[in-house]
Amino acid sequence: MAMLAELTHRCPLACPYCSNPVDLERKERELTTVQWKDIFTQAADMGVLHVHFSGGEPASRRDLEEMVEHACKAGLYTNLITSGIGLTRHRLKTLDQCGLDHIQLSLQGVDEQMADHIGGYKGGFVRKMQVAEWIAEIGFPLTLNAVMHRKNFDHLEETIDIAIKTGARRLEVATVQFHGWATKNRAALMPTRKQAKQARLTVNAARERLQGVLVIDYVPADHHSDYPKPCMGGWASTGINIAPDGSVLPCHAAQTIKGLTFEKATERALKDIWYQSAAFNAFRGFEWMQEPCRSCDLKTKDFGGCRCQAMAIAGDAAATDPVCIKSPLHETLVRQAEADATGEAEIEYRVMSV
Ligand code: SF4
Numbered sequence: 001m002a003m004l005a006e007l008t009h010r011c012p013l014a015c016p017y018c019s020n021p022v023d024l025e026r027k028e029r030e031l032t033t034v035q036w037k038d039i040f041t042q043a044a045d046m047g048v049l050h051v052h053f054s055g056g057e058p059a060s061r062r063d064l065e066e067m068v069e070h071a072c073k074a075g076l077y078t079n080l081i082t083s084g085i086g087l088t089r090h091r092l093k094t095l096d097q098c099g100l101d102h103i104q105l106s107l108q109g110v111d112e113q114m115a116d117h118i119g120g121y122k123g124g125f126v127r128k129m130q131v132a133e134w135i136a137e138i139g140f141p142l143t144l145n146a147v148m149h150r151k152n153f154d155h156l157e158e159t160i161d162i163a164i165k166t167g168a169r170r171l172e173v174a175t176v177q178f179h180g181w182a183t184k185n186r187a188a189l190m191p192t193r194k195q196a197k198q199a200r201l202t203v204n205a206a207r208e209r210l211q212g213v214l215v216i217d218y219v220p221a222d223h224h225s226d227y228p229k230p231c232m233g234g235w236a237s238t239g240i241n242i243a244p245d246g247s248v249l250p251c252h253a254a255q256t257i258k259g260l261t262f263e264k265a266t267e268r269a270l271k272d273i274w275y276q277s278a279a280f281n282a283f284r285g286f287e288w289m290q291e292p293c294r295s296c297d298l299k300t301k302d303f304g305g306c307r308c309q310a311m312a313i314a315g316d317a318a319a320t321d322p323v324c325i326k327s328p329l330h331e332t333l334v335r336q337a338e339a340d341a342t343g344e345a346e347i348e349y350r351v352m353s354v
């Protein structure tokens with residue numbers, strides 16, 4: 001269905017919840033324009049429908065427009081996932097002419113003070129609101145992406161108001177997922193149980209109130225849930241990620257799973273990696289599952305949860321996601337989440353090591 005193309009790890013912002021790996025790829029290791037174009041051609045040929053241009057900040061690549069144009073011509077639906085920083089009115093107009101179909105703009109907070117603090121970038125909020133105006137003027141369909149955590153969850157209503165004000169058709173309310181840089185910031189960002197509960201009520205009420213105006217996608221706080229999310233819709237089933245160096249992954253955190261080898265799109269055909277590689281086949285179907293997942297009726301709905309979360313917490317990627325109430329580690333996870341949610345930790349910004 002979809003390819004997430006992480007064009008670069010470079011980004012002017014430094015959000016502490018970033019799902020990029022802690023070891024960020026440097027510019028010198030990024031794929032070239034020609035290599036990316038070849039990947040988009042291969043993706044379209046094997047039936048991929050959407051490509052999401054992501055990062056880091058994809059606008060940090062000066063060849064973004066050229067890649068968008070190529071992907072559009074190959075027949076892919078193109079979506080730009082951006083902080084807005086690095087986009088000018090002129091660049092947006094060019095992207096429109098190149099055929100860009102849709103934009104997702106991130107929102108770090110509901111005002112200048114909060115947004116610039118969370119994003120670690122002074123002036124980011126004002127700039128982003130300006131970019132949102134240009135997006136509306138050109139007429140791109142817009143989704144706002146709001147990653148929610150303990151420091152901004154109490155402002156969910158205002159977040160919804162901003163989505164309406166900017167003319168977004170869709171708002172993604174995504175509770176922080178603890179992968180990559182976010183794992184360093186668990187104690188600073190873990191929402192409280194009360195916030196998680198209130199968020200669901202607020203989202204449900206807003207969905208009712210805003211029917212026909214705004215669609216709200218909601219990724220709940222799974223550390224405060226009894227059952228896990230069907231991460232990636234099941235391992236290597238509908239999505240494929242390409243890291244800036246060309247590594248082909250079933251999800252953004254897959255490289256944290258020890259024992260799996262991920263091949264590069266520059267060294268093997270994408271189709272072969274998707275269908276034949278050991279890493280992509282590792283958790284397809286149900287044979288790999290252990291108890292309690294193996295004999296559980298819900299396995300066809302949640303696929304045992306998230307493999308990367310199982311790896312991080314249980315130390316075994318084939319274990320039941322500890323978010324599940326049936327996991328022997330569920331109680332430990334809940335206790336840790338409660339402890340993190342009451343902590344006073346400072347945020348650690350995402351930075352590229354020197
Ligand atoms: Fe899902 Fe496994 Fe829990 Fe069943 S036991 S609900 S399949 S995670």
Ligand code: FES
Nearest residue numbers: 231251306307308
């Ligand atoms: Fe990798 Fe969930 S993030 S399977």
